[in-house]
Amino acid sequence: MRVHRVDTSRRRDVNRFIEVPFALYRDSPQWVPPLRGEVRLCLNRDKHPFYEHSTAEFFLVEADGEDVGRVAIIDNQNYNRYHDTQTAFFYLFECIDDVDAAHALVDAAVDWARGRGLTTIKGPRGLLAGDGIGLLVDGFQHRPAVGIPYNLPYYDQLVVSCGFTKESDFYSGYLPGDYALNPRYAEVAAKVMERRGLRIQTFGSKRELVSWAPRIREVYNDSFRDGEGHFPLTEGELSVVAERLLSIADHRLIKLVMKGEEVIGFLFAFHDISAALQRIKGRLWPLGWLVLMREFKRTEWVNVNGIGLLPEHRGVGANAVLYTEMAKSVHAFGFKHADVVQIEDKNAKSRAEMAALGVQWYKTHRVYRRAV
Numbered sequence: 618m619r620v621h622r623v624d625t626s627r628r629r630d631v632n633r634f635i636e637v638p639f640a641l642y643r644d645s646p647q648w649v650p651p652l653r654g655e656v657r658l659c660l661n662r663d664k665h666p667f668y669e670h671s672t673a674e675f676f677l678v679e680a681d682g683e684d685v686g687r688v689a690i691i692d693n694q695n696y697n698r699y700h701d702t703q704t705a706f707f708y709l710f711e712c713i714d715d716v717d718a719a720h721a722l723v724d725a726a727v728d729w730a731r732g733r734g735l736t737t738i739k740g741p742r743g744l745l746a747g748d749g750i751g752l753l754v755d756g757f758q759h760r761p762a763v764g765i766p767y768n769l770p771y772y773d774q775l776v777v778s779c780g781f782t783k784e785s786d787f788y789s790g791y792l793p794g795d796y797a798l799n800p801r802y803a804e805v806a807a808k809v810m811e812r813r814g815l816r817i818q819t820f821g822s823k824r825e826l827v828s829w830a831p832r833i834r835e836v837y838n839d840s841f842r843d844g845e846g847h848f849p850l851t852e853g854e855l856s857v858v859a860e861r862l863l864s865i866a867d868h869r870l871i872k873l874v875m876k877g878e879e880v881i882g883f884l885f886a887f888h889d890i891s892a893a894l895q896r897i898k899g900r901l902w903p904l905g906w907l908v909l910m911r912e913f914k915r916t917e918w919v920n921v922n923g924i925g926l927l928p929e930h931r932g933v934g935a936n937a938v939l940y941t942e943m944a945k946s947v948h949a950f951g952f953k954h955a956d957v958v959q960i961e962d963k964n965a966k967s968r969a970e971m972a973a974l975g976v977q978w979y980k981t982h983r984v985y986r987r988a989v
Contacts, residue, residue: 620678621677638711652900659673671694872946882938
């Protein structure tokens with residue numbers, strides 16, 4: 618085994634890093650390829666706003682002249698300042714079913730983190746909020762939602778063999794598109810909206826939605842400020858997250874909860890275009906974009922991957938407003954299936970509320986930790 622540090626200024630090195638999972642998952646019917654351009658941006662120290670305040674390193678492991686694994690190791694200095702920690706994150710981990718290869722990658726990551734004075738490694742977590750979290754440990758027979766990782770079943774054993782233990786789990790759930798919301802939710806939502814002066818902001822066009830992007834970025838940032846994995850995003854980082862979301866957004870599926878002119882909550886739902894992403898194999902050009910556009914019209918799945926309220930507006934029944942609007946969105950489009958994406962196990966209240974709606978938890982992603 619030979620470990621190779623990726624020179625992110627060399628296109629050949631970057632391409633090698635990008636291509637590792639395309640070889641590993643060649644025969645997997647569930648894996649959804651990322652857009653190559655998005656992965657390339659993660660390695661671009663000149664263009665990605667993350668590198669304005671922090672850094673990361675990328676490693677490949679070779680065997681018999683072939684790249685058989687990769688990993689990114691991240692020093693997010695904004696996160697560490699915000700939480701007063703010395704934590705590194707690993708991300709983009711891919712590896713053949715070989716303990717020696719996995720250990721070689723992790724050893725390189727640990728040495729790098731130790732050299733920067735970091736004391737703990739957690740992950741998988743990416744550069745930004747919205748990057749897919751965790752390794753899949755349950756639900757391998759299901760295709761992932763857009764932007765959510767998929768990996769082979771042996772990954773958990775590889776990571777555990779490298780000294781990692783469970784930090785937390787994130788559950789994704791299934792709802793049939795024709796699920797019936799208990800009328801009580803609509804009654805509570807109507808009362809809460811009247812008593813607290815709330816209203817739902819919808820959008821008549823993609824252009825109107827884009828004009829609201831700065832305010833959406835702000836509430837997205839603030840709504841997760843109490844979470845362990847949260848850190849305030851810079852304006853540049855928020856722009857990357859917003860651009861990613863808006864690129865696949867149908868304006869009719871994005872809703873905001875307003876109190877006067879203040880945005881206090883949001884519901885983000887998206888057409889599931891993962892089947893089209895599989896067909897284009899990570900390439901938008903020359904015709905990948907056309908395949909994606911067609912998928913918006915024919916997919917029977919919707920991904921619900923953003924439901925949030927500002928902390929000061931929780932616990933007063935406003936969740937009923939969001940759940941009522943979620944049901945309206947799913948039913949209005951005639952979706953046959955809904956994937957409710959990644960709710961952390963520590964968020965017992967949200968998980969219980971989702972289970973009461975009829976959500977069946979069917980995929981689990983795990984975040985790990987180990988000492989450096």
